[in-house]
Amino acid sequence: MKNASKILSVCQSGGVEAMLAINPKTQTENLSLHLDAFKYLQLLAVPPGKAGQVFDESIIEKIKFLRAHAPNAIIEVDGGMNPETAKKCHEAGAHLFVSASFILNSSNPEEAYQTLLEATRHHKDHHSVR
Numbered sequence: 001m002k003n004a005s006k007i008l009s010v011c012q013s014g015g016v017e018a019m020l021a022i023n024p025k026t027q028t029e030n031l032s033l034h035l036d037a038f039k040y041l042q043l044l045a046v047p048p049g050k051a052g053q054v055f056d057e058s059i060i061e062k063i064k065f066l067r068a069h070a071p072n073a074i075i076e077v078d079g080g081m082n083p084e085t086a087k088k089c090h091e092a093g094a095h096l097f098v099s100a101s102f103i104l105n106s107s108n109p110e111e112a113y114q115t116l117l118e119a120t121r122h123h124k125d126h127h128s129v130r
Contacts, residue, residue: 004020004033004034004037004038005037008037008038017039017040018038018039018040019038019040019041019042019076020034020037020038020040020041020042021042021044022041022042022043022044022062023044023047023048024043024044024045024046024047024056024058024059025047028061028062028065031062031065031066031069032069035066035069035070035073036070038070038073039072039073039074040073040074040076041066041070041073041074041075041076042075042076042077042078043059043062043063043066043075043076043077043078043094044078044079045059045077045078045079045080045081045085045089046078046079046080051100051101051104052100052101052105053079053080054080055079055080055081055082055085056079056080059077059089060088060089060092061092063075063077063089063092063093063094064092064093066093067092067093074095074096075093075094075095075096076094076095076096076097076098077089077094077096077097077098078097078098079098081097081098081099081102081116082099082102082116083115083116083118083119084119086099086116086119086120087119087120090119090120097116097120099113099116102116103116
């Protein structure tokens with residue numbers, strides 16, 4: 001990111017919160033520069049693009065890194081979410097989970113959604129699935 005302060009300024013003047021989206025290949029060393037500026041962090045657990053991609057397990061370590069270096073940030077994980085991956089992300093410190101394929105490709109989307117909620121509920125913090 002070349003100009004985080006400009007992006008944050010535009011967002012603030014428009015009355016919206018900025019979220020820093022982090023691609024799966026972004027090295028954790030490159031994240032430290034911007035963590036203080038953003039309240040919301042989104043980790044992509046799959047390369048940007050089509051739904052139904054396989055969850056990248058290296059994201060777990062990135063979540064732990066972000067939690068340690070930005071303890072007050074809201075961390076969202078998007079991509080490859082199912083009950084197992086959502087639980088791993090939750091335990092690593094993520095707050096929000098975005099799921100498309102697991103829910104939409106299910107024969108019972110409501111039940112799939114509830115399964116994801118249950119996988120991320122067993123913690124003192126409030127977390128949600130979107």
